Amino acid sequence: MTGQDPAAAARPLRPAPVAADGTILPGRGYGRSGYPADAYGPRPTYARTAGYAAAGYSGAQVGYAPDVAGQALHSGDPVPARTYAPQAYPAQPYPGRQAYADPFETPGAGRAPMPVPEAREEGIGRAMDPRFQRQEVAYDGGQRPGTVVIDTPSRFLYLVQPGGRALRYGIGVGRPGFAWSGMKTVSAKREWPDWTPPAEMLRRRPDLPRHMAGGPSNPLGARALYLGSSLYRIHGTNEPHTIGQSVSSGCIRMMNEDVMDLYERVPVGARVMVM
Numbered sequence: 001m002t003g004q005d006p007a008a009a010a011r012p013l014r015p016a017p018v019a020a021d022g023t024i025l026p027g028r029g030y031g032r033s034g035y036p037a038d039a040y041g042p043r044p045t046y047a048r049t050a051g052y053a054a055a056g057y058s059g060a061q062v063g064y065a066p067d068v069a070g071q072a073l074h075s076g077d078p079v080p081a082r083t084y085a086p087q088a089y090p091a092q093p094y095p096g097r098q099a100y101a102d103p104f105e106t107p108g109a110g111r112a113p114m115p116v117p118e119a120r121e122e123g124i125g126r127a128m129d130p131r132f133q134r135q136e137v138a139y140d141g142g143q144r145p146g147t148v149v150i151d152t153p154s155r156f157l158y159l160v161q162p163g164g165r166a167l168r169y170g171i172g173v174g175r176p177g178f179a180w181s182g183m184k185t186v187s188a189k190r191e192w193p194d195w196t197p198p199a200e201m202l203r204r205r206p207d208l209p210r211h212m213a214g215g216p217s218n219p220l221g222a223r224a225l226y227l228g229s230s231l232y233r234i235h236g237t238n239e240p241h242t243i244g245q246s247v248s249s250g251c252i253r254m255m256n257e258d259v260m261d262l263y264e265r266v267p268v269g270a271r272v273m274v275m
Contacts, residue, residue, distance in 0.1 A: 128170065128240055128241060128243045128244060128255070129170070129243075129244050131170070131244075132155065132156075132169075132170020132171075132243050132244045133170065134167065134168070134169050134170075134255075134257075134258050134261065135167075135168055136161070136165055136166070136167055136168070137158075137165070137166055137167075137168045138164060138165060138166075139158055139160060139161070139164060139165060139166030139168075140164055141158070141160065141166075143160045143271075143273065144160065145160050145161055145162045146159075146160065146266070146270055146271075147159075147160045147270070147271045147272075147273060148160075148186075148234075148262075148266060148270060148271065148272040148273070149166075149273045149275070150171065150173075150252055150272065150273065150274045150275065151275055152173045152174075152179055152181065152274065152275060153275075155170060155171055155172070155173060155243075155244045155245075155246075156168050156169065156170065156171065157169045157170075157171045157234070157252065157254065157262075159262065159265060159266065167265075169254055169255075169258045169261075169262065170243045170244055170254075170255070170258070171243065171244075171252050171253060171254055172237065172242045172243050172244065172245050172246070172247055172248055172252070172253035172254075173245075173246050173248060173252060173253075174246065174248050174249065174250040174251070175246045175247050175248065175249075176246065178248065178249050178250045179246070179250070180232070180250055180274065181274045181275055182274055183271065183272070183273055183274075184227035184228045184230065184232070184271075184272045184274065185227070185228055185269055185270065185271055185272065186225050186226070186227065186266060186267070186268050186269060186270045186272060187226050187227065187228050187229065187268065188225075188226040188268065189223070189224070189225050189226070189263060189268060190214075190223070190224045190226070191214075191222070191223055191263075192214035192215060192218070192222060192223075193214050193218070193220045193223075193224040193235070194211065194212065194213055194214050194218070194220075195211070195212045195214075195218050195219060195220050196210070196211050196212075197209070197210070198231050201249060216238060217238060218238070219237065219238060219239075220233070220235040220236065220237075221235050221236020221237045221238060221253075221254075221256045221259060222236040222256040222259060222260055223235065223236055223256075223259045223260050223262075223263040224236070224259075225259075225262070225263065225266065227272055231250070232250050232251050232252070233251050233252070234251070234252040234254065234259065234262070234272070235251060235252070235253065235254070235259060236253070236254055236255070236256040236258075236259040236260070237253040237254070237255070237256070238256075239253075240255055240256075243255060252274075
């Protein structure tokens with residue numbers, strides 16, 4: 001004899017309620033009949049609050065509420081989980097940032113495009129190549145001293161000096177279709193010359209002025225040497241970056257300081273050979 005009630009031993013054990021952290025909760029579920037009724041007095045029955053229940057969990061709630069009529073929950077019984085309707089929340093942009101309607105929109109989309117640099121004539125740099133600086137060089141072309149030789153393909157002007165030497169200047173020449181060659185003489189010289197575009201140029205460029213007084217903004221620059229009775233000149237420029245380029249309508253461009261130097265060295269009547 002063990003002294004145990006046979007009827008109590010025959011009853012199956014109800015599983016004990018267990019909290020989420022593994023702690024066994026007090027309450028019904030033990031095999032024993034429980035505490036004597038007069039030990040603590042009558043106790044109301046409580047059920048776990050459905051609002052604290054998560055789907056699929058039982059016995060892990062921390063809040064309790066009295067039983068609802070017709071709903072008697074016992075230890076170990078799953079508490080029905082409350083379902084919530086999905087709620088749409090308005091977009092909350094970060095302070096100081098741009099709000100994007102599409103979460104996958106990339107920053108910068110829809111903004112004004114970056115300005116495109118203004119197109120320039122192909123091959124024109126913004127700074128003159130150092131090799132076009134004025135310098136004295138050896139020269140054996142066979143022309144007599146004082147002759148001006150224009151080497152169009154190489155973009156150089158030579159002023160022949162005695163002793164097989166020459167002063168070499170960088171120049172700008174006629175663009176394709178406007179290059180020319182031949183022998184001319186210097187027929188006139190002007191300081192800060194006026195500019196009157198010829199009729200042929202005005203037909204190509206009707207936006208040009210009919211006349212422009214001499215000065216720093218004048219495209220003929222500081223000096224001009226006129227070649228015979230033609231429309232061509234050796235002149236300065238207010239666009240020094242075009243030296244070494246094929247950009248003119250047939251005239252020979254020089255840096256203003258270079259054409260001023262040449263102006264003092266070359267008299268009216270000097271021979272000019274254009275190759």
